[in-house]
Amino acid sequence: xxxxxxxxxxxxxxxxxxxxxxxxxxxxxxxxxxxxxxxxxxxxxxxxxxxxxxxxxxxxxxxxxxxxxxxxxxxxxxxxxxxxxxxxxxxxxxxxxxxxxxxxxxxxxxxxxxxxxxxxxxxxxxxxxxxxxxxxxxxxxxxxxxxxxxxxxxxxxxxxxxxxxxxxxxxxxxxxxxxxxxxxxxxxxxxxxxxxxxxxxxxxxxxxxxxxxxxxxxxxxxxxxxxxxxxxxxxxxxxxx
Numbered sequence: 374x375x376x377x378x379x380x381x382x383x384x385x386x387x388x389x390x391x392x393x394x395x396x397x398x399x400x401x402x403x404x405x406x407x408x409x410x411x412x413x414x415x416x417x418x419x420x421x422x423x424x425x426x427x428x429x430x431x432x433x434x435x436x437x438x439x440x441x442x443x444x445x446x447x448x449x450x451x452x453x454x455x456x457x458x459x460x461x462x463x464x465x466x467x468x469x470x471x472x473x474x475x476x477x478x479x480x481x482x483x484x485x486x487x488x489x490x491x492x493x494x495x496x497x498x499x500x501x502x503x504x505x506x507x508x509x510x511x512x513x514x515x516x517x518x519x520x521x522x523x524x525x526x527x528x529x530x531x532x533x534x535x536x537x538x539x540x541x542x543x544x545x546x547x548x549x550x551x552x553x554x555x556x557x558x559x560x561x562x563x564x565x566x567x568x569x570x571x572x573x574x575x576x577x578x579x580x581x582x583x584x585x586x587x588x589x590x591x592x593x594x595x596x597x598x599x600x601x602x603x604x605x606x607x608x609x610x611x612x613x614x
Contacts, residue, residue, distance in 0.1 A: 375602040376479070377427055381557070382598040383493060383502045384420040385517050387570055387590040388535055391415050395581060396445050399461060401542045401550040403609040404447040407458055409534040414591075415445045415463070415582070416535060417572065419504030419515045420598060421491065422467075432471065439489040441466045441504055441515065443578050446538055449552070449609070459540030459552075463578050466506050480606055481543045481551050495521065500563060502595060514571040519595045523561035531592055536560050541603075548611035554604040560596040568593045 390412045400406060406413050419441040425431065442465040449457045465484045467473060473484035488507040495501065503516030526532035537559070543551040570590070575583030 374428060375556075376553075376605050377425065377603040378429070379425040379601055380421075380423040380598065381601050382421045382423055383500075384418060384560070384594075384596040384598050385502060385504065385515060385568075386535055386594045386596065387417040387515070387568070388414050388531070388592045388594070389416070389585055389588065389590050391445075399445070399463065399544075400447060401461060401544040402546075402548050402611065403550050404449045404459070404461070404542050407446040407448040407538070409446075409531060413445065414535070415443060415585075417515060417570070417585075417590075418442050418444060419491075419502075427475070435469050435471055438467055438469050438472070439491050439504055439506075441489070441506055443574075443582065446534070447542055449540070449542070457540045457552075458538045459542050460538050461542050461544075463582070466577075468506075480541070480553060481545050497521075499566065500595065503569075509573075509576055511573065511576075513573065513577060514569060516569045517565055517593060517595050518567040519563035519565050521563070523563050523597055525559075525561055532562055532594055535592075535594065536562075536596060545608065550609040551606045552609055553606040555601060556604065557599045557601040560598060563595040563597070565593050565595060 393413050423437050443463040444460045468489040470486045473486045476482045476484045490505050492503045500519045505512050505514045541553045545551050574585040
């Protein structure tokens, strides 16, 4: 049985090129940075969890909620010589304390519970999607205006690189990493017209990422999303190699 089933919907992804040196301290044991066209990326991602079930059960008041995270991309060669492409989260923000407790305990992720809100508005021509969270008396805001017609991305494109990572990796210790699979189909993306990023990256994610306050993202995407499942975690260990 999957550990978690849900829908991830209306995912905004703002993608920034960053130096490998910035990310290297966060790379878990057994993985290495995954690059696109020779560049490492971090992505600010906001989306909705809908119809959430943990081990087949809906937890009251924890079925529909926002999440915003900052993530980067890694890969790992398994015992059969196959590459697994995954993500590592710098921090994940949700409005529900129980979600943070479960994720931090079971998967050793770095979840934080904060007040959050979102708005979705659409008309005949466009979609408007906004996610907000409150920290240090400031409402941080991340939103897009996009055309309503979704498009499939091209093989080998940046959109494929950003969205086609199906594993999660989390640091457990210097010689142990938690690994879990996230299953979902390929996502369509909407053409972006405008975006807004009013985020103090330094206060939210640490001084190492404060420089993102003064740079524009290399790309911004809005993906429709889909039903997803998160499978039970496994552990990569120095002692099992």
